[in-house]
Amino acid sequence: MKLEAVSVQRLYIQIAEQLVQLIRAGDIQPGQRLPSERDLATRFDVSRPTIREAMIALEVSNIVEVRSGSGVYVLPLAKESSLKASEDLPGPYEILEARALIEADAAALAAERMSNDELQVLGQLLRKLISEIDKGDIEAAEKIDQQFHLTIAKGSRNSALLATINWLWDLRNESQIATVFHRHAREEGSTPSQEEHQNILDAITRRDPAAARDAMTTHLERVVLNFHDYTPS
Amino acid sequence: MKLEAVSVQRLYIQIAEQLVQLIRAGDIQPGQRLPSERDLATRFDVSRPTIREAMIALEVSNIVEVRSGSGVYVLPLAKESSLKASEDLPGPYEILEARALIEADAAALAAERMSNDELQVLGQLLRKLISEIDKGDIEAAEKIDQQFHLTIAKGSRNSALLATINWLWDLRNESQIATVFHRHAREEGSTPSQEEHQNILDAITRRDPAAARDAMTTHLERVVLNFHDYTPS
DNA sequence: GGCGCATAATTGGCCTGACCAATTCCCCCA
DNA sequence: TGGGGGAATTGGTCAGGCCAATTATGCGCC
Numbered sequence: 001m002k003l004e005a006v007s008v009q010r011l012y013i014q015i016a017e018q019l020v021q022l023i024r025a026g027d028i029q030p031g032q033r034l035p036s037e038r039d040l041a042t043r044f045d046v047s048r049p050t051i052r053e054a055m056i057a058l059e060v061s062n063i064v065e066v067r068s069g070s071g072v073y074v075l076p077l078a079k080e081s082s083l084k085a086s087e088d089l090p091g092p093y094e095i096l097e098a099r100a101l102i103e104a105d106a107a108a109l110a111a112e113r114m115s116n117d118e119l120q121v122l123g124q125l126l127r128k129l130i131s132e133i134d135k136g137d138i139e140a141a142e143k144i145d146q147q148f149h150l151t152i153a154k155g156s157r158n159s160a161l162l163a164t165i166n167w168l169w170d171l172r173n174e175s176q177i178a179t180v181f182h183r184h185a186r187e188e189g190s191t192p193s194q195e196e197h198q199n200i201l202d203a204i205t206r207r208d209p210a211a212a213r214d215a216m217t218t219h220l221e222r223v224v225l226n227f228h229d230y231t232p233s
Numbered sequence: 234m235k236l237e238a239v240s241v242q243r244l245y246i247q248i249a250e251q252l253v254q255l256i257r258a259g260d261i262q263p264g265q266r267l268p269s270e271r272d273l274a275t276r277f278d279v280s281r282p283t284i285r286e287a288m289i290a291l292e293v294s295n296i297v298e299v300r301s302g303s304g305v306y307v308l309p310l311a312k313e314s315s316l317k318a319s320e321d322l323p324g325p326y327e328i329l330e331a332r333a334l335i336e337a338d339a340a341a342l343a344a345e346r347m348s349n350d351e352l353q354v355l356g357q358l359l360r361k362l363i364s365e366i367d368k369g370d371i372e373a374a375e376k377i378d379q380q381f382h383l384t385i386a387k388g389s390r391n392s393a394l395l396a397t398i399n400w401l402w403d404l405r406n407e408s409q410i411a412t413v414f415h416r417h418a419r420e421e422g423s424t425p426s427q428e429e430h431q432n433i434l435d436a437i438t439r440r441d442p443a444a445a446r447d448a449m450t451t452h453l454e455r456v457v458l459n460f461h462d463y464t465p466s
Numbered sequence: 467g468g469c470g471c472a473t474a475a476t477t478g479g480c481c482t483g484a485c486c487a488a489t490t491c492c493c494c495c496a
Numbered sequence: 497t498g499g500g501g502g503a504a505t506t507g508g509t510c511a512g513g514c515c516a517a518t519t520a521t522g523c524g525c526c
Contacts, residue, residue, distance in 0.1 A: 010507095010508070010509095011508080011509075012508095046509080046510085047509060047510045047511070048510090048511090048512095049508095049509070049510075049511095050508090050509065050510080067517095067518085068516080068517055068518080069516070069517030069518035069519080070517080070518055070519075071518090
C-alpha cells in the first residue's frame with residue numbers, strides 16, 4: 001500500500017503563498033506595508049525565522065521590498081508579477097494545448113540557438129529521467145521531466161517564452177497535482193515518453209528546427225490524448 | 234563630497250551571490266551536493282539562519298533543490314540563472330518574437346473556433362482601426378490594434394493562450410512605450426498593417442487555420458523587421 | 467501655538483543554542 | 497553475504513536575545 005506522499009510543504013512556502021494570495025486578491029495593496037515580522041509570527045503561529053524565510057522568498061521573487069528598520073512593502077508590480085489574477089485559471093486541457101503549441105515553438109528555436117553545453121545537460125537529464133523511471137520513482141521523474149522541458153525553453157534564448165512556459169508548468173503543478181488525470185498519467189504515461197524525449201533531443205542535436213517542433217508537438221499531443229481518454233466526462 | 238553608498242548588502246545576499254558565482258564558475262557542478270548548512274555557517278563565519286536564508290533565496294531562484302535530511306543540491310539549469318529571476322524583464326525584441334509565435338498559434342485556433350459574432354466584432358474593429366489611422370489618431374489606433382489582437386486570442390478558446398498574449402501586450406505597453414522603436418513604429422508602421430490585418434481577418438473568416446497562422450506571422454515578423462532596422466546598434 | 471530636537475518605541479538583521487524528523491551511513495549479526 | 501538497526505548527519509523549526517536603522521513621541525524653547 002502506498003501512502004499519500006503529502007509531505008507537508010515547508011512552512012515558509014505555505015506562508016509566502018498565503019501572502020501572495022492576499023496580495024493578488026487585493027487585500028494587501030501595492031505600496032502598503034505588511035505587518036511586522038513579529039506580528040506575522042504570532043498570527044501564523046510560527047517563529048520569526050520562519051516568517052523571515054517567507055520574506056526572503058517574496059523578496060527574491062520581486063514581490064516585496066524589505067526596508068531595514070521600517071518594514072516590508074508590497075511592490076507595485078506585485079499583483080501582475082505572476083500573470084493574471086487567480087480568477088478563472090486555465091484548466092488542465094487548456095494548459096496542455098497551450099504547452100503543445102508554445103513549447104513546440106521554443107523547441108524549434110532551441111534547435112537553432114541552444115549551446116552545446118546545454119545539449120550536454122539535456123542529455124544528462126534524459127539519462128537521469130530514464131533511470132528514475134526504471135527505479136519507479138515517478139515523482140522524481142516528473143521533476144526531471146520538467147527540468148528537461150524548461151532547459152529547452154531556456155535554449156530558445158527568449159525570456160518571454162521561457163517565462164510563459166515556466167508559468168504553464170507552475171499552473172499544472174499548483175492546481176492539478178491530485179486529479180485523476182495526473183494520477184493516471186503517472187502510472188501509464190511514462191513509458192512512451194522516453195522515446196519521445198529522445199526524439200526531441202535528437203532533433204535539437206541535429207539542429208533541425210522543424211523536426212524539433214514536430215517531436216515536441218507529437219510528445220505533448222500524446223499527453224493530450226491520454227488526457228482525453230481518461231477524463232471523467 | 235559624495236559618500237560611497239556602500240549600504241552593506243544583507244548577509245544572505247552576499248552568501249547567495251558567492252555561491253552563484255561558484256556554480257557559474259563550475260567549482261560546484263550541477264547535481265553536486267553543497268556543504269551542510271552548519272558547515273557553510275562556520276566557513277562563511279555567519280549563523281545558520283543566515284545560511285538558511287541564502288538557501289531559500291537560491292531555492293526560490295531555481296538554482297538549488299533542498300532535500301530534507303539529505304542536503305541541498307545544485308540543479309542542472311543553475312549555471313546560467315541568477316538571483317532575482319524576473320529582474321530582467323523580456324526586452325522588446327523578445328516580446329515581439331514571442332508574440333509572433335504565440336499569436337500565430339492563437340490565430341490558427343481562432344480560425345477553427347471563433348464564433349461568427351466574434352468575427353463581426355473583428356470586422357468592426359478593423360474598420361474602426363482604419364478610420365482612426367485616417368484621422369491620424371495613432372494612440373487610439375494602437376488601442377484598437379490591441380483589441381483586434383486580443384479578440385483573436387480570445388477566439389482561440391484557450392484561456393492559457395489568452396492570458397499569455399495579454400501578458401505580452403502588458404509588457405509591451407508598460408516597459409517600452411517611449412523607446413525610439415515604438416516612436417518610429419507609430420509614425421511609419423501603421424500603413425502596411427491595415428492590409429495585413431485585413432489578411433488575418435480574411436483567413437479567419439475563411440476558416441483557414443494555416444492561412445491565418447501565416448498572415449499573423451507575416452504581420453508580426455514585419456514589425457520585427459521594423460524593429461531591427463531602427464534599433465540603435 | 468508652533469517648531470526642533472532628543473529620546474523612546476518599533477522594526478528588520480543577525481546570533482546562539484536547542485530539539486525534532488527525515489535521510490544516510492555503517493557496523494554488527496544472522 | 498545480506499539485512500537490520502542504531503548512530504550520525506542534515507535540513508526544519510523554535511525560543512529568546514542583542515544590535516542598528518527607522519519612525520514616532522513628547523518636551524522644551526521660541
